Amino acid sequence: MSGLSARLAGLGLRLRIGLIFAGLGAVLLAGLVLGLVVGARHGGATAAGFVQAGVVAGIAILAGLAGAWMLFDEHVARALDRLSGALRARAHAGAGGGFEARWLGDLAPAAAALAARAAAPPPVPPAADDSTRRLERILAGLPIGVVVAGGDDQVAFYNAQAARLIDGLALGQDLSALIDPGPVRAALARTGPGAVTALTTRSAAGRLIAAELRRKEAGYVIALRDVSEVTARREARAARLSALVEDLGRPAAALSALAELLEDPLAPPPDAATRAALAFEARRLTAALGDLADAAEAERRLAARVPGLAAPGGALLAALAAALDRVGLPVAIRPLAGAAGVDLAADPDALAGRIAALGQRLAEGGRIPAWVALAPEAEAGSEHATERGVQPGTDAPGAAGALLRLGWRGAALPLATLEGWLGPEGWTEPWVENGVENGAESGAESGGAGGGWALCLPLAPARAAAQGPEARPLAYDFTLMRRELPAELADRALDAMACVVLDCETTGLDPARDALVEIAALRVTAGRIVPGERFETLVDPGRPIPAAAQAVHGISDAAVAGAPGPAAAAAAFVDFARGAAIVAHNAPFDLELVGRARGQPLEVPVLDTVLLSAAVFGRAEVHTLDALAARLAVPVPEGRRHRAMGDVEVTAEVFLRLIPMLRARGIETFGQAVTAMRRHPRLLRDLNRTDPADSRRR
Known part of the structure; x- marks a missing residue:
């Protein structure tokens, strides 16, 4: 019985109530048939009359039960489902919508009052909040790059200068994949907790970086400086000085030989050719000395432009x-x-x-x-x-x-x-x-x-700091240093996953034939949106954009002129999303377009907010992005709907508000989410591997 109870508990409320009415109908029909059989045997009436009476009575019983079930479903079961969904949205996602349960008497107002009191956030001490913002401003303004990583090299903190030095830097990323890990490993091996050691490493893009590493109990802090320019300048200076010395050496040797000739008492007086050679070599020496003076002055000017002094x-x-x-x-x-x-x-x-x-x-x-x-x-x-x-x-x-x-x-x-x-x-x-x-x-x-x-x-003017394509703010989450992630992706909690939320705008609605015109994405790590970790690009589809599509997203042929093509844009997105699960609303559409653009399918863990919504609110509800945003009180920026980044921002907020609601239903890990999504194949197909337990850490 315990197995049957567990299976019944996994069914939805409305389905369980439907099964109860179906069972009641079966019992009533069985009783009717039994009564008719007994009456026919002992009453002496004809069998045909009993059968006719039984059919009429059975139809009446079934019709009555069906009507009762429909009324009960609408007034009680469906109302309770809506009420529980609204309660979870209020309690777990902070949604502020009303409670629709008109047939449940005072239950809806009472639930609203209780949810409002339970969901009220505790007051934040103003002093602590001000101190946090002040510390963030100080750390963001440091003139050097700073990265804090855990013992497994997961990035838990970085500032804007570090993001300029290391391409692809993001919270939760493996730092050893972004810079040469050899020098860091060697420094950690020779350094005890609290000690500082210097090292030199290179970024994946080949940038030479001088660093100081301080080892901590749960990881390490590494301060970074770009020394590529300084090193290149030193090499150029050495080559220039070598060339100048060589230029000085030749006329100096010639003048020395001529001087020896002139000093020889037995030598004849210098003729016109000798005097001309002497004058030529003197001019060469003067020119070389002038070049040396110019090089020295250039070095003096460069030295006067002190980095960081402004x-x-x-x-x-x-x-x-x-x-x-x-x-x-x-x-x-x-x-x-x-x-x-x-x-x-x-x-x-x-x-x-x-x-x-x-x-x-x-x-x-x-x-x-x-x-x-x-x-x-x-x-x-x-x-x-x-x-x-x-x-x-x-x-x-x-x-x-x-x-x-x-x-x-x-x-x-x-x-x-x-x-x-x-x-x-x-x-x-x-x-x-x-x-x-x-x-x-x-x-x-x-x-x-x-x-x-x-x-x-x-x-001299102050030397300008190296600028990246876009300034990125400070980013940190020190819980990444304390969190031990399971080796298997299926066992990883949804709020501990590194995710990239994706949305695409296209030339039409057929992913097999239409093409990309815009891709946008942002990163979600440890249950929050990471400021500054965004990807957004227009895409030239290589074909005219239909007027019907332009009317939806507002992207014209002129807007995409000069933008990267689908293959380049898809490759850039894949680089941005490396190591993360993809979150999308109607993921099969977006991922098929990206996979077709790059020439091969994108094999990544996928979380679809359509299917996650069905797991929370049931298949009977509407699961469009607009409906979900309204249900979860997610603001939709005016004028940004149906542009890729606007839809990504809404989808990310919807996903974050669904996570606690999924947890309340016992769906906490990626594997459990995949199992829940696969219960709704008539809505969308799930894009994950057949067995989520086979998904290893990425």
Whole structure:
């Protein structure tokens, strides 16, 4: 009996009630037949009369039972099903819809009141929430990439800089598949908990990364810096210097031989050919020395652009005003248009202190500091800036920074003297110019016989951080470090799975003939949507998009012009979704299109929200995406429905709200979900393997 009870418990409420009425009908018919047989034997009536009476009575009994069952089903069974679905949606998914149970008296209002009280979230302490946001802002702004991984290399934390360095980085991903695992394994082997060790590794894309790894009890923290550019620059510098040394060596050897010839007392006087050779080699040597000087200057400029050191021009102007005021110099500060917004590779306070000290030295010599001007270097209009190749909007080694001028009234000073007082660090190629000639002062301000002079200091721009195609926010879930995942996918809890939610827009509704025009996806890890881990691309189908399809999704032929083709777009999506289960609404449609575009079926674990909805609400309910969104109180963004990313966002929210409702019905793992989906083959076919227990960890 226990086996029969278990099987009956697995049936739906309405089906069980239908079986009860069917059993009752069978019992009544059996009793009627038995009564007729007994009456015929003892009553003496003809058999035909008893049969006719039995048929009429049986039909009446069956009709009455059918009517009673239909009324009971509509007023009680179906109403209870709707009420339980609404209760679960309110309690487990946070849906705020009403309760439809008009024939159950006060049960629906009472259930609504109880659900509202039970589902009320506990208050979040404001201080804790503020502290979390503040910590997120600090970690997101770190100038280096940071990744935290568990002992099984699952990524539990990363910031935007790390996402730029490592292609495909995502929560729950295996870090050893994204970077060369050898150096990391070696570092972990030689490092105890809490210790730090340095290593060098490469990303899957070949980027050279310098890292510091700190081992933790449950995993490790790794800080990353891209050193590809630095390494390439060093190699180029070494090759350039080797070439310059070789260029210097040849004329130097020739000049040495000529010098020995000239020093020989027995040698005849140099003829015209010897003198010409001497002059030629001297010019070669001069040119090579000039190239060496240019290379040294380029290195000096590059060194002045310190990575991570950046200050806006406005901060420098404020620091200059404060520093000059402290030493008692009434110097006018002249910011020119655009100067305040230029980012400079300079420490404002240190530079302002040196300028103030220089002003004091000038004043002690009878030269009166009168003004300080700051202008974007490309707009400063000096011949020096033009000679140095500074052009607006460039980012070459001589790209536009700013030009700082310190003007004084009185006699000129040699540049060497000024540099000796000020020090050479922080600028390249300073010069002295006449303030009147360059328009920095008016004639009245230049004053005296000495005129006005200015020391011009070019300030290097701050080096921009490497930018990816799109900034990604901080992402973390430290429960990934503590969670031990089952080796078999079938045993993995739904809220512990790494999933990618997929939706496609197409040229029509036939996946065997129509083509992709848009693919969108986002990642769901540990039961939440991961911000920033999204995939979205238009697709050029290679054919005109029918007007009927354009009327649905609004994607025209002009919109997809220049977009990747179906094969390239499908391949890019597969790279994004690697290692994750696919969640989709009507998955056979989307996956057949993607598989056909890439030339082979996509063999991945699949969770279909149509079938999961049937497992929760029953097959008799409507399971369209709009109906599910309304039932689960999922907002549908206006204007984004029937665009791939808009539908993906709705599907992801629906999936997350279905998970606790499935758990309440005893469907907790992927294997149990597959079994539940296969109970509704008349809705859709399940795309998973025949035996979900055979699905190994991916």
